Amino acid sequence: MSREDRQRQLLDVAWQVVRAQGSDALTLGYLAEQAGVTKPVVYDHFVSRPGLLAALYEDFDKRQTAVMDAALADCEPTLNATAAVIATAYVECVLTQGNEIGGVIAALASTPELEKIKREYEAIFLEKCRKVLSPFVGEGAITQAGLRAMLGAAEALSQAAASAEISAAQARDELFATILAMVARATAGATHTAD
Structure with missing residues (x-):
């Protein structure tokens, strides 16, 4: 998957998490788990929770x-x-x-x-x-x-x-x-x- 496609996937999953559980539930680790990727993949795209938000x-x-x-x-x-x-x-x-x-x-x-x-x-x-x-x-x-x-x-x-x-x-x-x-x-x- 290209970097751009991966970013789109992670954003889509992040929106799903926020929709279902609220923004407080959204952490980089939880996003990785929900997206089925490793934490380093998520950290590579967003660096921190503020970066994700x-x-x-x-x-x-x-x-x-x-x-x-x-x-x-x-x-x-x-x-x-x-x-x-x-x-x-x-x-x-x-x-x-x-x-x-x-x-x-x-x-x-x-x-x-x-x-x-x-x-x-x-x-x-x-x-x-x-x-x-x-x-x-x-x-x-x-x-x-x-x-x-x-x-x-x-x-x-x-x-x-x-x-x-x-x-x-x-x-x-x-x-x-x-x-x-x-x-x-x-x-x-x-x-x-x-x-």
């Missing part, structure tokens, strides 16, 4: 980015279509990954190094959102605070949908409304600044 988050982020990029490339260049793509892509990616992404995110916050990785990926996502939404704010600007509020809403709504507290449609609709409100506020800010 970071790889899982990166795996999730890559899938989320690919889904969103493909949908943005195919959507109409309107605010409603763009906001719908962002909302749908975010919620659907979390739902596809299930409740386990919440455990990985919580584990990522447990150390400064892992929190830094999470923040780096968030910054990339937020900048992408700023870029695709900026054409709809005229002379205004989407603020970092607005983007952070949108991300907080996206995370909370997606997790609520993943735990069946609300429906996926409710999560998408509320996130869509949040994105529109952020853009409206940026647009209004430009109007007030010009006065």
Whole structure:
């Protein structure tokens, strides 16, 4: 098996462990046992538990980015279509990954190094959102605070949908409304600044 294929296999098994038993159960030794490989194989790929958790988050982020990029490339260049793509892509990616992404995110916050990785990926996502939404704010600007509020809403709504507290449609609709409100506020800010 190629190194890339082995890494994919180990990540898939790691996701299964997190899904079935939670992120606390995920150790490199346990992953080796579940994947049917020796511990050195797992350590060679991830070095440490934080390295494994970071790889899982990166795996999730890559899938989320690919889904969103493909949908943005195919959507109409309107605010409603763009906001719908962002909302749908975010919620659907979390739902596809299930409740386990919440455990990985919580584990990522447990150390400064892992929190830094999470923040780096968030910054990339937020900048992408700023870029695709900026054409709809005229002379205004989407603020970092607005983007952070949108991300907080996206995370909370997606997790609520993943735990069946609300429906996926409710999560998408509320996130869509949040994105529109952020853009409206940026647009209004430009109007007030010009006065």
